[in-house]
Amino acid sequence: MKKNENYKQETPLKARCSVCDEKFEGIVQCREHIIENHRAGFDVSGENEHEYRSALTFGDLEWVDENVWVLMREPDFGARWRLLFRSYHLVFPFNLRVKPLGGGRRHTVYVAQCSPLAGDWRHVYVGSTSKELERRYVQHADPESNPIRGTISRGTYLTKNLYSPDPLKGVRWDLQFLIHDHEEQWSFPSREAALDVEAWLHNELESIGYVVGGDKGKQIAIA
Numbered sequence: 630m631k632k633n634e635n636y637k638q639e640t641p642l643k644a645r646c647s648v649c650d651e652k653f654e655g656i657v658q659c660r661e662h663i664i665e666n667h668r669a670g671f672d673v674s675g676e677n678e679h680e681y682r683s684a685l686t687f688g689d690l691e692w693v694d695e696n697v698w699v700l701m702r703e704p705d706f707g708a709r710w711r712l713l714f715r716s717y718h719l720v721f722p723f724n725l726r727v728k729p730l731g732g733g734r735r736h737t738v739y740v741a742q743c744s745p746l747a748g749d750w751r752h753v754y755v756g757s758t759s760k761e762l763e764r765r766y767v768q769h770a771d772p773e774s775n776p777i778r779g780t781i782s783r784g785t786y787l788t789k790n791l792y793s794p795d796p797l798k799g800v801r802w803d804l805q806f807l808i809h810d811h812e813e814q815w816s817f818p819s820r821e822a823a824l825d826v827e828a829w830l831h832n833e834l835e836s837i838g839y840v841v842g843g844d845k846g847k848q849i850a851i852a
């Protein structure tokens with residue numbers, strides 16, 4: 630997978646929290662640390678972790694990213710710390726995003742909440758789609774009433790572990806922030822790129838203790 634190796638060169642060597650200076654293996658881990666440990670200024674009135682995270686605004690999530698440093702390889706310096714939010718154009722997977730041209734297919738990656746496991750909300754589904762997220766979500770929720778091209782799709786891991794039939798309640802913006810585009814201003818340029826991002830996000834979330842459903846970006850033929 631030569632293409633994957635190229636992508637990896639754009640993955641930070643390390644990430645660092647600018648609030649407390651702790652270092653992490655990657656941006657997903659660093660974001661998670663900031664959301665869990667630096668809650669001042671966030672709405673913490675929710676009764677459980679899911680309510681707290683659902684109440685995070687895009688402004689909150691921007692603040693999280695403003696406090697993430699990334700150590701990037703650079704030919705002239707060897708490696709250099711940069712602020713993530715000023716370096717999206719360099720950092721995988723944000724650097725793959727493109728403005729869609731004309732009527733081309735849109736490819737996106739998303740994270741959905743699954744039913745908590747023994748009270749733990751770190752149970753999610755990671756998928757990618759060329760459809761609008763809400764339409765894909767509703768298909769997951771009820772494959773029989775929402776056939777794909779007239780064909781009833783198989784139930785997925787998300788179907789079996791659905792937290793809410795309502796996509797507004799079921800998606801995890803804190804985990805898909807700027808990876809999924811809520812305003813449809815951009816997309817990933819190909820199905821292949823979206824599948825790579827899906828596999829990456831799946832692995833990153835597993836590495837920080839999430840139970841993740843999905844097929845890690847393997848191609849599934851839909852008849």
Ligand SMILES: [Zn+2]
Pocket residue numbers: 646647648649650651662663666667
């Ligand atoms: Zn910190």
